[in-house]
Amino acid sequence: MQTYDAIVIGNGIAGAALSYELAKAGQSVLLMDDGNPDSGTRYSYGGIGYWAGTTELTTKLFQEGFARHQELSDELGAETQLRELDLLLTVEKGADVDELTRAYGAFNTPPQFISAKEAGEIEPCLDADAIAGAFITRHAQIDPMSLVAAYNQAFRQLGGHHNLSAVTGLVKVGDRITGITTNAQAYPAGMTIVSAGAYSLQLLKSVGVKVPLYFTHAEIVETPKLNFEVRSLIMPATNARFEMESKAGNFDWEQTDSQIMPPILEAGVIQLADKTARIGQISRFYTGYESPVEGEESRKEMVRAIAQKLPELKNVSGTWRHCLVSFTQDGLPLIGPVPSVSGLHLFSGFTGPFALVPPVAQRYAQWIKDSSDPYIDQILVNRFLSE
Ligand SMILES: Cc1cc2nc3c(=O)[nH]c(=O)nc-3n(C[C@H](O)[C@H](O)[C@H](O)COP(=O)(O)OP(=O)(O)OC[C@H]3O[C@@H](n4cnc5c(N)ncnc54)[C@H](O)[C@@H]3O)c2cc1C
Structure with a gap:
């Protein structure tokens, strides 16, 4: 059975963008989604508040996000319906x-x-x-589901695997997460990335991890x-x-x-x-x-x-x-390796994901290789949790 470099759990805007960026960076990736139609991504307004930075970090990422949206339709080969409006x-x-x-x-x-x-x-x-x-x-706006579909299409073209099944558990061996289970089978991976929106809490709790x-x-x-x-x-x-x-x-x-x-x-x-x-x-x-x-x-x-x-x-x-x-609580996403459990990453908690996710996913895919990025370093999970 194939051991993936990364399994991404959740095909909302966060998981869709990250799985694409990881595949683009050369990783073998399995994207899992339970197909629940009632998600924040599905019902969102899709607004991109690129003007709403309040710190050097958010100003930089929001502006980068707007610039990234302007290139995404071409890069992904599908229309994201980006427009500007009042x-x-x-x-x-x-x-x-x-x-x-x-x-x-x-x-x-x-x-x-x-x-x-x-x-x-x-x-x-x-x-x-x-x-x-x-x-x-x-302000800017995209159609949320068009953006997800565009990321998914480009992800599959890069060789990414997309599976419509609910993840029922994380496989824990000692202090390491080695993959996931569904009702049908287990899938091993070097890295398991939880990007399941609010449901991330349940998955993390099942292996004894509490995050804010x-x-x-x-x-x-x-x-x-x-x-x-x-x-x-x-x-x-x-x-x-x-x-x-x-x-x-x-x-x-x-x-x-x-x-x-x-x-x-x-x-x-x-x-x-x-x-x-x-x-x-x-x-x-x-x-x-x-x-x-x-x-x-x-x-x-x-x-x-x-x-x-x-x-x-x-x-x-x-x-x-x-x-x-x-x-x-601080309005910033909660991403990065989960301290004390190796092989487990979180990519969630985006309050304004349509502006932030595209640049953060791109930077995080690179961060996984380099372990360093001045902006990613400020939004890692460990700003709340100690090793
Ligand atoms: C009315 C409204 C308006 C909004 N307007 C804006 C806006 O203008 N701009 C903005 O930036 N944000 C807006 N938001 C917020 C934004 O939509 C959400 O924060 C965003 O969708 C979160 O994306 P996500 O990918 O992190 O999570 P989600 O969209 O929740 O996606 C998580 C995915 O994981 C899947 N999943 C969960 N558990 C499992 C499992 N065990 N196995 C497999 N898959 C699983 C779910 O089915 C889902 O597809 C709005 C939200 C609402 C409700």
Whole structure:
């Protein structure tokens, strides 16, 4: 039986990009995915916030990410649907605009405040009377599943093996992970890379590894094709979710099926190239893996909230969707060899993966050879764990 240089578990944006970059770097790679349609990648807006760096590290990686996206369609030989659009961060009436301006001032290219009237001219679907104004910036966007498909196609052309099976366990021999198991068979590898989003936690826990990775339950509404155009990506200007995520480490996530913090509704919408739209998003900080809610109430709540800003969406039909989205407390990914267990790597925890994953995957494939990269060195798992 073939022993692969690397097995990558998870074909979301993170695993798809990394498996391709490893194959391109000459490694023999097996990419495993369980085919679960409800993933963060599948329901994402696909936004690339290349303007949103706040440190030398994130500014460099976001800008590199945007440049990398501009070459990916050609390199991978398939269209990723990259486009630029306006991001409108709507400000509620009564919100403290000065405070928000200060907060957005931390970004490398701060979004600018515009009046409600100007926002309505840029996005005719917006009801200017319903908001106090908006922050605006140029943003980029790809179609998430087109990007994954493009990476997968190029990966297979490089000789990569892609297997649609759930990984049921990691094989541990002494203090070394030597491969994976599925219900059908075992696959050996020099390196096993867990890139399974929120489900990475379960896989790591099964071999006694605990990492400071957390997840939210995200809910959206997927609409049929709209008979009008939403030009911009619309999201609220407040960032309560990031604030709550930064406090995740203060809570006990070991409690079973518990709500850690109250849910957040961020009324947003993106229309995709096929004219369908994603309306979001509710985030629940809940420790179980199944959704704690049925969905119909959430669906109505999300449509009601977005229709306050975009009245044409008031009677939109759509399907409630649910997925898990992993995150870390410092907003940076959690990647690299897992200390104390050889042969085991993690590649997860990307809060803004569409900007970060392409350059980080490329750099990490090289880091595996060289064990050094000034940017990768700052986002390794061992910033939280001691050897
Ligand atoms: C509404 C919404 C909007 C978003 N908007 C943006 C945005 O604009 N920009 C941005 O950058 N990010 C955005 N995100 C976040 C982003 O989509 C996720 O963070 C991202 O998809 C994470 O990718 P991933 O590959 O790490 O994990 P996932 O997408 O969760 O992929 C993990 C994969 O692993 C598979 N898997 C799990 N367990 C196993 C197993 N045991 N065996 C085999 N396979 C397994 C899963 O089926 C899945 O395919 C958004 C998320 C949501 C929900």
